[in-house]
Amino acid sequence: MSITKVFAPAKVNLTLHVTGQRRDGYHLLDSLVVFADVGDRITVMPAEANRLEVIGPRAAGVPTDGTNLVARAADLFGVPVHIVLSKHLPAAAGIGGGSSDAAATILALSDLIGDTRLPEGVSELGADVRVCLMRQAARMRGIGEDVAPCPGLPPLFAILANPGVDVPTPEVFKALEDKQNPPMPKRIPQGMKAGAFIDWLATQRNDLEAPAIARSPVIRDVLDALADLPGARLARMSGSGATCFALFETEDAARAGASALAQAKPEWWVEAAKLS
Ligand SMILES: C[C@](O)(CO)[C@H](O)COP(=O)(O)OP(=O)(O)OC[C@H]1O[C@@H](n2ccc(N)nc2=O)[C@H](O)[C@@H]1O
Ligand SMILES: Nc1ncnc2c1ncn2[C@@H]1O[C@H](COP(=O)(O)OP(=O)(O)OP(=O)(O)O)[C@@H](O)[C@H]1O
Missing domain, CATH: 3.30.230.10 (Ribosomal Protein S5; domain 2)
Incomplete structure (x- = not known):
């Protein structure tokens, strides 16, 4: 060994x-x-x-x-x-x-x-x-x-940002009022370019975003700050929070946005990342 x-x-x-x-x-x-x-x-x-x-x-x-x-x-x-x-x-x-x-x-x-x-x-x-x-x-x-593997998605350039508040997953699920929400469509689009795929993602949801924001309102600030960055096409929370992500069409835009956000919010965890 x-x-x-x-x-x-x-x-x-x-x-x-x-x-x-x-x-x-x-x-x-x-x-x-x-x-x-x-x-x-x-x-x-x-x-x-x-x-x-x-x-x-x-x-x-x-x-x-x-x-x-x-x-x-x-x-x-x-x-x-x-x-x-x-x-x-x-x-x-x-x-x-x-x-x-x-x-x-x-x-x-x-x-x-x-x-x-x-x-x-x-x-x-x-x-x-x-x-x-x-x-x-x-x-x-x-x-x-x-x-199940989901092949055929374009690589996505992102910023991940976390404001430093712990969000316990059980609390967020418990605070979710409506537990019966529609699933994603049967087929997830394959073979799209990043821009079109991000447009499709924007029609989908994270149902835990609202209850997580109700518990930790700073998550709203993170989403707003990400959405305001030049070239940001979509800002959304991951999992039960508090980390949120913004999606960009180019790596340069994601990197520039991450530097700007890290400078504006030195107390947040901010990383540029490629998602695949
Ligand atoms: C919110 C997600 O991160 C989405 O990927 C996951 O569903 C949570 O995954 P995880 O952190 O590995 O979750 P676990 O440690 O198994 O569960 C933590 C708690 O979250 C709640 N929980 C989790 C998963 C699930 N499908 N339903 C739930 O209600 C339960 O209260 C559970 O006690
Ligand atoms: N290896 C580990 N890294 C981080 N936390 C851990 C680890 N092992 C146990 N923990 C405990 O688990 C708790 C949840 O941490 P974790 O990073 O898994 O977050 P999470 O938000 O539940 O992740 P998810 O996205 O799966 O919901 C932490 O508060 C910590 O006490």
């Missing part, structure tokens, strides 16, 4: 339609999910006993004990490992930090032990873990367990 390094990309919900609620309280979703080229990094090494180190610019406040999703994912394999988690994504931010870290840990351990079969208990780690294991554009339905 040797050292394995895996990137854990930010997950972005380009759309998030809440279409119903199950008896156990979990919500039914229809979401178009893509992944960014910004994310956390996981290094896994064989060890005598389990050990987890959390380092990096966004490590503060992230659990370092057995509750970290990385530790919980590693436990599913029953093999002692030393894991270094380098946090670059804000936590409790709607971009799947913990879920993507858990998925990356599963991929790293599968590689280390040379067995690509998924262990029991993956779904219990979180609703977003399945889609994060795919690491490519996907349509996610059910409560998150029904994931």
